[in-house]
Amino acid sequence: MDVRIGVTHTAKEIDVELGDDADVAKLRADIEAVLGDDGQVLWLTDRKGRQVGVPVSKVAYVEIGSPNDARRIGFGGS
Numbered sequence: 001m002d003v004r005i006g007v008t009h010t011a012k013e014i015d016v017e018l019g020d021d022a023d024v025a026k027l028r029a030d031i032e033a034v035l036g037d038d039g040q041v042l043w044l045t046d047r048k049g050r051q052v053g054v055p056v057s058k059v060a061y062v063e064i065g066s067p068n069d070a071r072r073i074g075f076g077g078s
Contacts, residue, residue, distance in 0.1 A: 003027070003044060006060035014054060019047045024064060031062055 001022045005014040018027070034040045038057045045051050 001027075002065045004063040004065070005042070005054055006062075007054060007058050008060045009058075014052060016044045016046050016052050018044065028064065035059065035062075 001018045001020070001024065003016045003018060005016070007014060031042065034042050035056055040056045041053045042056055042059060042062075043051055043053045
């Protein structure tokens with residue numbers, strides 16, 4: 001499962017690939033619980049065991065998807 005996190009004040013996204021055994025409902029509930037408090041850090045562990053932390057005050061959006069979804073290809077300009 002892929003989780004894409006938009007961060008405020010930057011055009012880049014953080015893309016975290018979670019393990020195949022990740023529970024979507026639990027992940028969503030955990031994210032919603034953390035996003036309620038600006039002093040928190042949203043921590044995710046990817047399939048290789050690396051931990052990624054984003055201060056909740058900097059989270060613009062969180063997108064949860066399947067790694068089987070078609071990859072988008074595009075170009076952006078500033």
